[in-house]
Amino acid sequence: MIVIIIVILFFIFVTGKIEKHEATRSSYALGTLINLRANGNKAKMAIDKALERLNQIDDRMSAFKESSDISKINFNAGNKGKKVNNDTYFVVKKAIEYSKVLEGTFDPTIRPLVKLWSIGTKEEKVPEKSQIEKTLKLVNYNDVIFDDKNNSIMLKHDKQALDVGGIAKGFAADEVRDIFYQYNIKSALIDLGGNIFALGSKEDGSAWKVGIQNPFKPRGEFIGILSVKNKSIVTSGNYERYFIKDGKRFHHIIDPKTGYPSESKIISATIISDNSIEGDGLSTGVYIIGIDKAMKIIETIEGIDAIFITEDKKIYKTSGIDESIFTLTDSEFF
Ligand code: ADP
Ligand code: MG
Numbered sequence: 001m002i003v004i005i006i007v008i009l010f011f012i013f014v015t016g017k018i019e020k021h022e023a024t025r026s027s028y029a030l031g032t033l034i035n036l037r038a039n040g041n042k043a044k045m046a047i048d049k050a051l052e053r054l055n056q057i058d059d060r061m062s063a064f065k066e067s068s069d070i071s072k073i074n075f076n077a078g079n080k081g082k083k084v085n086n087d088t089y090f091v092v093k094k095a096i097e098y099s100k101v102l103e104g105t106f107d108p109t110i111r112p113l114v115k116l117w118s119i120g121t122k123e124e125k126v127p128e129k130s131q132i133e134k135t136l137k138l139v140n141y142n143d144v145i146f147d148d149k150n151n152s153i154m155l156k157h158d159k160q161a162l163d164v165g166g167i168a169k170g171f172a173a174d175e176v177r178d179i180f181y182q183y184n185i186k187s188a189l190i191d192l193g194g195n196i197f198a199l200g201s202k203e204d205g206s207a208w209k210v211g212i213q214n215p216f217k218p219r220g221e222f223i224g225i226l227s228v229k230n231k232s233i234v235t236s237g238n239y240e241r242y243f244i245k246d247g248k249r250f251h252h253i254i255d256p257k258t259g260y261p262s263e264s265k266i267i268s269a270t271i272i273s274d275n276s277i278e279g280d281g282l283s284t285g286v287y288i289i290g291i292d293k294a295m296k297i298i299e300t301i302e303g304i305d306a307i308f309i310t311e312d313k314k315i316y317k318t319s320g321i322d323e324s325i326f327t328l329t330d331s332e333f334f
Contacts, residue, residue: 021039021040021041021043021044022037022038022039022043022203023036023037023038023043023044023046023047024036024037024038025037025047025051027051027054029051029054029055029057029058029172029192030054030057030058030061030062030168030169030172030192030193031058031062031165031193032169032192032193032194032195033193034051034054034191034192034193035189035191036050036051036176036188036189036190036191037188037189037191038180038183038185038187038188038199039185039186039187039188039203040180040183040184040185040186040187040188041184042183042184042185043183043185043188045183046179046180046182046183046185049179049183050175050176050179050180050190053172053175053176053179054172054175054176054192056087057087057168057171057172057175060084060085060087060088061087061088061091061164061168063111063161063162063163063164063165069082069084069085069088070088070162070163070164072084073153073154073155073162074111074155074160074161074162076154076155077154077155077156077157077158077159077160077161078155078156078157078158078159078160079158080154081145081147081150081152081153081154082152082153082154083150083151083152084151084152084153085151086151087171088153088164089146089151089153090171091164091167091168091171091277092108092144092146092153092162092164093146094167094171094277094281095108095141095164095166095167095281096108096141096144097281098167098281098282098285099141099285100141101282101285101297101301102282102285102286102288102289102297103289103293104141104256104257105255105256105257105262105285105286105288105289106166106167106281106282106284106285106288107139107140107141107256108141108144108162108163108164108166108167109138109139109140109141109143109144109155109160109161109162109163110139110163110166110254110256111160111161111162111163112135112138112139112159112160112161113132113135113136113138113139113254113256113259114163114165114252114254115161116131116132116135117250117252117254117261119241119242119243119250119251119252119261120241120252124243124250126245126250132259132260133259135259136256136258136259138157138159138160138161139160139256139259140160143155143156143157143160144156144162166253166280166281166284166285167277167280167281167284168280169192169193169195169234169276169280170195170232170234170275170276170277170278170279170280170281171276171277171280172192172195172276173190173192173195173196173197173232173276173277173280174197174232174275174276174277176190176192176197177190177197177199177276180199185199185200186199186200187199187200187201187202187203188200189208194213194234194235194240195232195234195276195279195280196210196232196233196234196276197231197232197233197276198210198228198229198230198231198232198233199230200229200230201229201230207227207228207229208227208228208229209225209226209227210225210226210228210233211224211225211226212224212225212226212235212268212270212307212309213235213237213239213268214330214333215237215238215239215267215268215309216239222329222330223309223315223328223329223330223333224307224315224326224327224328224329224330224333225326225327225329226270226272226307226325226326227324227325227326227327228272228325230274231272231273231274232271232272232273232274232275232276232278232279233270233271233272233279234270234271234273234276234279234280234282234283235268235269235270235271235283236253236268236269236283236284236286236287237267237268237269237287238251238253238261238262238267238268239251239267239268240252242261249261253284253287253288255288256288262287262288264287264288264289264290264291265290265291265310265311265312266286266287266290266291266294266308266309266310266311267309267310267311268287268308268309269283269286269287269294269306269307269308270283270306270307270308271283271286271298271304271305271306272304272305272306272307272320272321272325273303273304273305274303278301278304279304282297282298282301282304282306286298286306286308291308291310291316294306294308294316295308295316295318298318299318299319304318305317305318305319305320305321305325306318306321307321307326309333313332313333313334314333314334315328315333315334
């Protein structure tokens with residue numbers, strides 16, 4: 001009898017293992033490296049669907065693709081509104097919400113300035129001050145006009161342009177999560193160029209471990225580890241895309257008030273939230289707004305926490321971050 005039970009248990013154990021599939025895939029979309037890892041019987045199919053969806057989002061929201069919704073809005077700036085897909089409408093609406101919460105430090109009309117600097121491209125340069133001042137006048141999130149009835153978006157003035165690069169990856173990560181749910185995936189790691197969604201827990205039931213990059217060190221060296229289940233983790237930092245000119249670092253997060261890369265003391269802003277669009281939308285702006293306001297704003301938003309690193313290697317944590325969530329591993333930081 002016991003032998004039979006053991007055999008049955010063994011069988012369940014073995015077939016259970018055979019049925020559980022882990023699939024992993026790397027790809028390129030939304031201007032960044034995508035890494036997807038999912039556990040479940042339909043993991044491969046789920047990943048195929050997710051990659052399809054990412055390309056669709058890219059086609060709709062890229063500022064570089066002429067046929068994208070964003071380009072259509074930009075081409076018609078100062079002229080007329082353009083009807084866009086629900087995805088795009090939702091993302092631009094959200095972007096403006098965060099612009100308001102973050103007092104305009106986050107501003108999706110930043111595109112003319114981003115283009116002027118062209119950081120991360122072959123054309124990157126420090127622009128003339130006069131050019132910056134002129135371009136700065138085009139940046140104003142209050143000039144985005146929505147028509148809810150027709151799903152159309154218009155920019156008030158000629159030459160204004162949208163760039164949802166600071167928030168689209170968060171939206172995309174949430175969409176991948178939802179696709180994974182549809183395929184009954186209960187454990188997955190969604191990594192869109194560092195914009196991470198840790199779905200469920202690891203297969204053994206333990207929390208996902210996600211490192212926070214040391215801003216002063218090569219990629220993969222962490223200052224600490226986050227342990228999370230079913231959370232989004234998004235970091236904005238000055239170490240991802242930048243160039244150095246005359247010993248000065250010019251990174252890709254532009255302060256819409258000055259027209260220059262943000263000079264706040266924050267060098268890394270990590271947002272831990274239930275939805276990645278919140279994390280992405282908030283991380284870019286809080287990075288610019290400065291440590292005191294950043295802490296205050298995040299504390300007032302229910303269900304969202306943050307870890308900031310300032311240039312003097314100080315770490316600031318909001319009240320929801322305790323030892324069970326974050327372990328500091330680099331003693332140079334305090
Ligand atoms: P990453 O894309 O490197 O993960 P972010 O989410 O912080 O980083 O977004 C940076 C991108 O957002 C820039 O490459 C640019 O396209 C856009 N951007 C830069 N400055 C701003 C800003 N102040 N507000 C909104 N978007 C911005
Ligand atoms: Mg962002």
